[in-house]
Amino acid sequence: MKMSEGVEWTAHACVLLAALPPGTGLPASALAEFHALAPAYMAKHMQALSRAGVVESMRGPAGGYRLSRPANEISLWDIVVAIEGGEPAFQCTEIRQQGPCGGSSQDFRKPCGIHAAFSKAEAAWRAELKGVSIGELADAAAAKATAQRRTALAQWVGQKLA
């Protein structure tokens, strides 16, 4: 029950992309460098985001990734789906139908209580993640940052976009 660390990587990467001037992007190598992450592995995760339509890619020199939608329309749940897939963590295998007492007598059309409870819990989890957008996160981070940090980021971005 551990989430892939790719979710953390790409979430931070999307927040960084949201902080860029509109219409601009960054290559995967720069996104990895910004957080000192393995470039090749970061590239792999960005591919997943591209397949999911969260970001769009541009090849060639001055290419890279940029958000395919306004940052306010991208939620953390979108990123989780892109990296991990949208399947629920709890997968009911209907073991209640097996065994000596599970036989054919019962109509099992309705999900069992355990399945229903986990589904409800995961729905609450998803709802929370859907309610948080990359835009909010970027704004909050920008508001908290010190002036020194802000200038350092602007300088680094300017160097990469040049």
Add this chain to the structure above:
Amino acid sequence: MKMSEGVEWTAHACVLLAALPPGTGLPASALAEFHALAPAYMAKHMQALSRAGVVESMRGPAGGYRLSRPANEISLWDIVVAIEGGEPAFQCTEIRQQGPCGGSSQDFRKPCGIHAAFSKAEAAWRAELKGVSIGELADAAAAKATAQRRTALAQWVGQKLA
């Protein structure tokens, strides 16, 4: 981001234990047989529940596992903790502190927004699971069961307890 199937197995096992006459229990082999599961693997999962204090074990003939608390005081979250451990699925590795702009200037005492958002989402998930007890699940299953199924279960249990 897949939950161990041991959670499903032991959750069903606990519901079965809750349906037994008070004070009685069943060995791991019977719990596995009831749902047609691998006995050795089921035994391993029951060990985890025993270590976590959800069930208590008794050795020797006529031994087995029984709930260590009233079924209404055992939640699905207790079972998840016993099997998977209580650590959050999203583990923040503080990558924001790394890289060219992450340096020492910023005070990182407060968690980053991404970490906070995932923590909040998981808290909602946990709250849902904590709100569902094994007792409720057993009662709901008993209420839905047909008479035929109820007698089959009673007969099987009687055979095992004899």
Add this chain to the structure above:
DNA sequence: GTACCCCTACTCGGATAGCGAGTGTCCGAGTCGGAATGG
């Protein structure tokens, strides 16, 4: 007949292999920009 002891059978508990998903990396496919060249 009764009390004690031993032995067997049954159960849990931890230590031990096997396997698959996530982790990590690399090289080929595709593309844009600029330099070189000819008109």
Add this chain to the structure above:
DNA sequence: CCATTCCGACTCGGACACTCGCTATCCGAGTAGGGGTAC
């Protein structure tokens, strides 16, 4: 001087090893109960 062509560098994309945790199993540790034996 300008248009065209070619080349190179840069980027994404998918294919290929590797590792760790979940899966699955087995055998030893411990115990309760029953049968046997001595008194």
